[in-house]
Structures are given as C-alpha cells and as structure tokens.
Amino acid sequence: MKNAKRRMGTLLVVLTLVGSGGLLMLTAGQGAAKEQGDDKLRADILSIDELKEFGPLTQPPVVFLHDKHTAALGKQKQFYQKECGTCHLSSKEGTMYLGYQRDDTPLSGDKLKDTFHNNCIKCHMDMSAAGVKSGPTDVQCKGCHNGKPDVASNWQPIVVDKRLHFRHAVTQEKAENKCGACHHVADEATGKAVAVNKPEQVAGACVYCHTETGSVVAGRKPEKIRSLRLAAHGECVTCHRSVAASGGKDVATGPATCAGCHGPLDQKAIAETSLKKIPAGADLRIKRGQPDFAMIRPAAVADPVVGADGKPVKPYGMPPVPFDHKYHESKNETCVSCHHASLTSCAAKCHTVAGSKEGGFVTLEAAMHKVDAGQSCAGCHATVQKKPECAGCHAQMKKGVGDIGQCGSCHAKPADNLEKAAADFMNSSDKDAAALAPALAEKLLSGKRQATATFAVEDIPETVTMASLSKDYEPSVLPHRKIVLSLVGGMKDSKLAGAFHETDAAVCQGCHHMSPATKTPPRCGNCHPATEGMAASPRPDLRSAYHLQCMGCHTAMGISGKVVDKAPGAKPIPLSTDCSGCHAAKKK
Missing domain, CATH: 3.90.10.10 (Cytochrome C3)
Structure with missing residues (x-):
C-alpha cells in the first residue's frame, strides 16, 4: 500500500462527526422523514454553518448532501477530473483536508463565504451551461439556504x-x-x-x-x-x-x-x-503485553499513601480484587469500554487510591463502584442487569453498591493456603506487586463458580398456592419450579452471573428478598400484613407485595404472553396487567 x-x-474508537465549527450532522426530524421514504433518511447530511463563528447568520445553513454530490459528479467526468480533489485539497503527503477548497488554515468570514459562493455556484453554472442538470445558481439563494429541509439524518x-x-x-x-x-x-x-x-x-x-x-x-x-x-x-x-x-x-x-x-x-x-x-475460533485479542490476570488492591500498605489534603489515606481493610482481564476483553468490543482515557492501569496515574489531578480526583474506590459510569466495574455490571433475563429480579433491588454482603463477590477472601501470598502482595511495593499479581489472581479466581446453579430439581416445590387473599378470586397457583428453572436457564451462559450467584439460594433471593438464604424461606405473609394498617410502614400489605413483585418482574422482563414451556397445552406467562392470567373467577 x-x-x-x-x-x-x-x-x-467511536467516530463522532461533530467538530468545532465546520460541517455538522443534522439529527432532527427523523420521525417525519421515516414516513416519506428511505431517500429522506440519509447518513450524508452536512450543515454548512461555519459563518456562525463570525456572528448571527443572515441566511439559514446550507443542507448539503455529500454522497448525492459525489454520485452526481461521478457521472460527469468533465466536471469531476480529480475525484475528491474537486472539492478537497490535499497535503504534500497526500492526506485530504476536510475543509472545502482550503487547508486547515483559518479564514476570515468574508473569505470563507467567498470560497463557498465562488466555487459552488461556479460549478453549478458551468454544469448548467453545458446542459447538465445541476444545483442552484447565484440567483437562487433559497435553493441552497433552505431553512426547512425535507431530509433527516439516520447517521450512526x-x-x-x-x-x-x-x-x-x-x-x-x-x-x-x-x-x-x-x-x-x-x-x-x-x-x-x-x-x-x-x-x-x-x-x-x-x-x-x-x-x-x-x-x-x-x-x-x-x-x-x-x-x-x-x-x-x-x-x-x-x-x-x-x-x-x-x-x-x-x-x-x-x-x-x-x-x-x-x-x-x-x-x-x-x-x-x-x-x-473471520475464521471460526480466530483470536481477536489485541495483544500488546497486557496480563491475562491482574489484582486490584484497595490501598498499598508498604508505602503510605497521602491524599490531596496532605493527610495519610488509611487502608480500606478490604481484601484485594482478582481480575480476569482476558475474560473481560472477550466480553467487550473495544478496550475503550474500560480504558476510556489511556491503556495504562486505572490506578497508575488517574484513579489512584488518594485521587489525582489527572483523574479529576476520582479515587480508585469511586471509579470502580460508580453505578452510573459505564466504564466502572459496578456500572458495567449494572448495565448487564438490565437485560430481560436479569431485570426481573434486579430492577426491583436497591440501586447502588450498598449491600456489604456483596463485597465478597469481588473482594475475594483468600483460602488458608493463599493467605500468606495475599498478605505478601498487599505489603509489597508497586513493582513487586505487579510481578506477584497474575499468578495470585488466577489462583483466587479458580474457585469461583463458572455458571449459576440452584437446588436440586426435586427440592424445588413444583407449585406454590397463594390462597390467603382468595376472597374475590380462586387461589393463585404459581408454577414455582418452572419459574426458578427458567431464571437459571436464562443465566446458564453467563460467567458473571455464576460468580455473583455464589450459593444455591442466591436465585431465590430475587423473590424472597428479605429472607435468609435457605431452601425453606418463610411465607410472604410472615412479613407482609394481610390488610393495610393505619400506621405508616415501609412494608406494603400482602396483596400489594404480591402485585409489586410479580407484576414488576413480568414488566421488567418484557413478558407479553410468552409460552416458556413448549409442551402441548402449555399456558403462556400472564401479562403484567392480565388479572385473569393469575386469578380465576371465584366459583359461586
């Protein structure tokens, strides 16, 4: 080449076609354009509005269809001798400038306007004089400066x-x-x-x-x-x-x-x-010396850390986090998904334990736990939890990292045979820690579950009958076992779910949310009163609890009369608003 x-x-990299001045993509009016045909939705719409840098525009911006012009000129070789060079200049090295008929040197407002008018209009007039269909000429200002274009952008x-x-x-x-x-x-x-x-x-x-x-x-x-x-x-x-x-x-x-x-x-x-x-099984990993496994330690013990206020930062007292870097690479399309500013370690310069200017003083602890940041560990996991197969349970759970019982899912407490190795890692210098980290992380992760599991099928009740509120309706029979197995089946290929559903009872916690993790959780009525009392209470009454839990799950999972069991005569899962799907009319 x-x-x-x-x-x-x-x-x-994600290419965003928005620059400082110059040609910007239009994004408004897409809904109306969809009804007008595919030619009205385009990815080549540019708005020539550069003169706004010099004051208010006296004419609406020019809506320019780039690909349409390229195709039209391509059919008329006498007006298209230099391909892209018809409109764009190139550097000595051959790199094309994006500015119209100019390089990157800034122009005054008058010169910029003259550049467009003299060249665009001249081209239109030359083509018109040759009997070729062209764009507007100098007497048709509104032909270019149209404030209400009939096209909209589908640019991505x-x-x-x-x-x-x-x-x-x-x-x-x-x-x-x-x-x-x-x-x-x-x-x-x-x-x-x-x-x-x-x-x-x-x-x-x-x-x-x-x-x-x-x-x-x-x-x-x-x-x-x-x-x-x-x-x-x-x-x-x-x-x-x-x-x-x-x-x-x-x-x-x-x-x-x-x-x-x-x-x-x-x-x-x-x-x-x-x-x-791409051949099946091809290694798509971009290899540049990164480790397969890494360790994230809350604070270095060997060298005291000083915060932005000049005071020592106390160690958090949490075990380090073993991190399967290679696995996470396979689950992301780009390194930028996590390394949003550089490919160095998150804690190297930016998100240090104490916080640094380079990282906007966002500490390592905050960077890893920000639920609303897609680059953080907690934020990425929260995004996964929004998937339909996960949302039924997680949409109703407390948002954020507040349950200290979950900390051990990442901050792995080392087994007895690894306690010394983990202590040596925590007390080592940064240089020595980097050498110790890969082997230690791999050993700590070796005991993690690879897939979500629950109790044996015979230990899961096939149905659960809810009859305590059957005054106006027949008792509601819940296909309990089918629901549990369906939830587990939806997570069977998720290593992330396996790592966080560490016990057989973890899946049960989605419904039995405040109960001990056990094979025989207490009845819902043990906590939720059958009737709503006069005193304020954070616990809804039993009927509200059932509706919030069941209907909320169906809504979050996007259930719309789906048939999960393919056996003949199987009934679809009721809609979240379908009363008769759960309640049969009371027999008189």
Whole structure:
C-alpha cells in the first residue's frame, strides 16, 4: 500500500462527526422523514454553518448532501477530473483536508463565504451551461439556504471493534510495519507523525490523542492536535481511496462515502461481512503485553499513601480484587469500554487510591463502584442487569453498591493456603506487586463458580398456592419450579452471573428478598400484613407485595404472553396487567 506508514486508522474508537465549527450532522426530524421514504433518511447530511463563528447568520445553513454530490459528479467526468480533489485539497503527503477548497488554515468570514459562493455556484453554472442538470445558481439563494429541509439524518457513529480491527490487521500481515499502517506517535522534536512497529508501542485508541474538538499540547510540536473528525476522515478515507486506486476494481477496500461508514444498513453489512470473513475460533485479542490476570488492591500498605489534603489515606481493610482481564476483553468490543482515557492501569496515574489531578480526583474506590459510569466495574455490571433475563429480579433491588454482603463477590477472601501470598502482595511495593499479581489472581479466581446453579430439581416445590387473599378470586397457583428453572436457564451462559450467584439460594433471593438464604424461606405473609394498617410502614400489605413483585418482574422482563414451556397445552406467562392470567373467577 502506498504511503501506508502515514495512515492512521480508527482502532477501537467511536467516530463522532461533530467538530468545532465546520460541517455538522443534522439529527432532527427523523420521525417525519421515516414516513416519506428511505431517500429522506440519509447518513450524508452536512450543515454548512461555519459563518456562525463570525456572528448571527443572515441566511439559514446550507443542507448539503455529500454522497448525492459525489454520485452526481461521478457521472460527469468533465466536471469531476480529480475525484475528491474537486472539492478537497490535499497535503504534500497526500492526506485530504476536510475543509472545502482550503487547508486547515483559518479564514476570515468574508473569505470563507467567498470560497463557498465562488466555487459552488461556479460549478453549478458551468454544469448548467453545458446542459447538465445541476444545483442552484447565484440567483437562487433559497435553493441552497433552505431553512426547512425535507431530509433527516439516520447517521450512526461507527465503532471499529475487535472484528473490524482483525480484518485490518490481516491485510497488513505481510507488511514490515503492520501496526504503523494505522498507528503513529508524534516525534517530540519535529512534530511529525512517526509510525510504530510493535503492538506494545501503540499508545492506544485514536481518541486518546485526537479528541472530539482537538487539543493543544504546550511545548510540543505540533501544539495543536487534530480533532478526531479531521484525523479519521483525512486519514481513513484517503487510505481507502488509495488502496482502491492502486489495485483496481477487484481490490477489497473500505468505504469512502458517508453512508458507507455511517449508514445503518451499511454498518449492518460491515458487521455481517466481518462474521463471514473471520475464521471460526480466530483470536481477536489485541495483544500488546497486557496480563491475562491482574489484582486490584484497595490501598498499598508498604508505602503510605497521602491524599490531596496532605493527610495519610488509611487502608480500606478490604481484601484485594482478582481480575480476569482476558475474560473481560472477550466480553467487550473495544478496550475503550474500560480504558476510556489511556491503556495504562486505572490506578497508575488517574484513579489512584488518594485521587489525582489527572483523574479529576476520582479515587480508585469511586471509579470502580460508580453505578452510573459505564466504564466502572459496578456500572458495567449494572448495565448487564438490565437485560430481560436479569431485570426481573434486579430492577426491583436497591440501586447502588450498598449491600456489604456483596463485597465478597469481588473482594475475594483468600483460602488458608493463599493467605500468606495475599498478605505478601498487599505489603509489597508497586513493582513487586505487579510481578506477584497474575499468578495470585488466577489462583483466587479458580474457585469461583463458572455458571449459576440452584437446588436440586426435586427440592424445588413444583407449585406454590397463594390462597390467603382468595376472597374475590380462586387461589393463585404459581408454577414455582418452572419459574426458578427458567431464571437459571436464562443465566446458564453467563460467567458473571455464576460468580455473583455464589450459593444455591442466591436465585431465590430475587423473590424472597428479605429472607435468609435457605431452601425453606418463610411465607410472604410472615412479613407482609394481610390488610393495610393505619400506621405508616415501609412494608406494603400482602396483596400489594404480591402485585409489586410479580407484576414488576413480568414488566421488567418484557413478558407479553410468552409460552416458556413448549409442551402441548402449555399456558403462556400472564401479562403484567392480565388479572385473569393469575386469578380465576371465584366459583359461586
């Protein structure tokens, strides 16, 4: 591939096409557009509104359909001699600039307006004079400046996940510097991009340096780092086009249109192609020297830790957390899912025990337990709990990390034969701890359950009859065993569920929420009174408790008359609002 060393791909990054000024994607009015046909929902809609940086706009922004213009010009070779170069300039190295008819040098408002008017209108007029259908000319301002466009965006961000990364890596397999085809670092002296040639030299995802709006690095050349939008489009699209040009029509290459990357149907096609082209059982892991197992210790004991206030940070007194890094890699599409700022250890510089400026003073404890943060352990697990097979129980449980009884699920108390090894790890220096961690973590995790289990089938009551409130209806017969086995079956492939449902009675706690974890929990009526009393109480009466528990579970799991048992004559699970599904009318 020509100029491969200067290409920068989109490894493990979500491309968000929003920059500081320039061309922005439209997102409003999608509902109305869906009724007007597929051509009204597009992924190539750009809004030319750059003049707003210089004051209020005197005309509505121009709604520009990028792919439509590309396709139209492609049919008229006399007006399309330089392909993308018709509208976009390129650097000496061949990288395409995204700005229209200009490089990255800022222009004044008047010059920017003249650039668009002189070039766009001239192109339209030239095509019109040649008898070719064209866009509006200079006497049709509203033809371009239309405040009420009849199109809406279905643009979606694109994720270069592990499968897409694998496909890119395979194409570079024989290259001398396959990582450098996409990855580079900035040379401190010259400011130029230098390709990396080993996985461990890769700084990480593009978004770590190329932020959404670009960034300024004092004392380093270049001081201004391009935004993610500029870097990704300038490099990736240029690379895709150069590969296609060098190999002819039969060479497989990536898309070079807006819809090709950001259109929902095109993204679906990319995902399906990845599944077909990647061999079964292929190792998708991006290897760059990361450990298979790691240990997270609440606080270092060997070296006293000082907080931001200058006072020593007391150890939490919690056992360390063994972490199966390799398994978690397999469950996430990108490293950015957890390593949102860099590929270093969370506690290395950012989320230290005491908190640091680099991490916004978010401590390690807070970073791991924030339920509303998708990158944290607790936050990621909470997201999994929203799946239908889990939500029936977890949607009704207390939100947050408040039950200290759950701490032992992660903070594993070492067995007798590992107590010394765990103590040595906790009391070692950071350097020694890093060497001890992998082997210790693997041993501590070896005793964890791999799958959710419960009591033997014969020990689970087949039905439970709720008759204490059968004044107006016949007693409700609960298919107890079927429900329990269905819940366990829904979690059979989840190692996460297995690790947290550590006892046979754990699944029972979803309904018997305040009862001891036992094979014979007490009746609901032992805690919930049969009738609502006059005094305020945190416990609902029995009828309310049944309805909140049963109906809440059905609603959270999205049950809508589903038949779980496929046997002939099997009844569907009642809807959460279907009274007759649970209660037969009282016989008179």
